Amino acid sequence: NAGVTQTPKFRVLKTGQSMTLLCAQDMNHEYMYWYRQDPGMGLRLIHYSVGEGTTAKGEVPDGYNVSRLKKQNFLLGLESAAPSQTSVYFCASSSGVGRGETQYFGPGTRLLVL
Amino acid sequence: AQRVTQPEKLLSVFKGAPVELKCNYSYSGSPELFWYVQYSRQRLQLLLRHISRESIKGFTADLNKGETSFHLKKPFAQEEDSAMYYCALNANAGKSTFGDGTTLTVKP
Numbered sequence: 001n002a003g004v005t006q007t008p009k010f011r012v013l014k015t016g017q018s019m020t021l022l023c024a025q026d027m028n029h030e031y032m033y034w035y036r037q038d039p040g041m042g043l044r045l046i047h048y049s050v051g052e053g054t055t056a057k058g059e060v061p062d063g064y065n066v067s068r069l070k071k072q073n074f075l076l077g078l079e080s081a082a083p084s085q086t087s088v089y090f091c092a093s094s095s096g097v098g099r100g101e102t103q104y105f106g107p108g109t110r111l112l113v114l
Numbered sequence: 115a116q117r118v119t120q121p122e123k124l125l126s127v128f129k130g131a132p133v134e135l136k137c138n139y140s141y142s143g144s145p146e147l148f149w150y151v152q153y154s155r156q157r158l159q160l161l162l163r164h165i166s167r168e169s170i171k172g173f174t175a176d177l178n179k180g181e182t183s184f185h186l187k188k189p190f191a192q193e194e195d196s197a198m199y200y201c202a203l204n205a206n207a208g209k210s211t212f213g214d215g216t217t218l219t220v221k222p
Contacts, residue, residue: 004157033210040123042200042214043158058209090158102148103202103210105158 001026006091006106013081013113021076021109023091031094032074033058033103034066036087043090049074081113116141116205120213127191128221135186135216137175137201146204147184149175150212153197161186161199171195191220 007022023032034046035058045058049068063085065077074093078085088110092103117140127133139145149161162170164177164184175186184201201213 035212040214042120043202043212045209045211048209059211092158101146101204102160102163103150105150107157 003027004091004093004104004106006089006109008109009107010110011112013078013111015082015113017081018077018079019081019111020078021089021091021111023074023076023093023106024072025074025091025093025104026072027093027095027104028071029093029095029104030071031096031101032068033092033094034064034074034076035090035092036060036085037090037108038087046076046089081111083113085111086113087111116145116203116211118201118203118211118213120199120201120216122216123214124217124219126219126221129193130190133188133191133195133218133220135199135201135218137184137186137213139182139184139201139203141182141203141205143205145177147175147177148202148204149173149184149186150200150202151197152200152215158200191218193220193222196220 004025033048035043047066052071067075091106094101094103119138147164150158151161152158173188200215203211
């Protein structure tokens with residue numbers, strides 16, 4: 001099993017450009033998450049999904065959109081990139097929210113917006 | 115609202131010394147708490163969770179509801195323990211809250 005994979009690993013964008021980050025998991029997990037990691041600010045939840053076809057806002061959703069058309073995939077979109085969106089983006093998945101449910105993380109995508 | 119506080123951004127100890135990474139939480143319900151670790155150039159991975167009451171790589175963490183803490187401890191730090199450590203709280207369905215992280219450096 002590959003676990004959680006993310007595409008691309010690294011990307012440079014110009015302000016105003018758009019892009020989509022792809023997260024895929026092969027563990028048949030119901031829940032998927034997108035986080036951003038910034039120095040000194042830990043991990044902040046952008047959006048999450050509790051099942052195919054569902055999405056919900058996290059702590060910092062502005063400027064991002066997501067879609068969960070297939071259970072195994074969770075896409076994060078930036079419609080008009082801004083320098084403030086320069087960050088490392090992590091995707092994660094979990095089987096549910098029972099007690100002690102672990103999140104499994106992808107390797108991360110480094111995004112630089114110029 | 116839930117909140118996780120890791121008061122130390124950086125922590126440095128010598129090899130063989132005890133180490134304690136602090137985590138305090140704020141949550142009105144019954145929390146599920148975790149420690150995740152991120153080694154250099156690797157993805158975040160679970161270290162341990164309070165519900166399992168386990169010891170992983172010599173680390174332990176005890177949930178203290180009275181002090182709302184979940185500190186991570188190891189009696190004898192090793193150089194390979196150098197990493198970023200995140201404390202996390204699972205509360206509302208689908209939403210996890212992470213602390214800001216503590217970077218641990220174990221010096222030889």
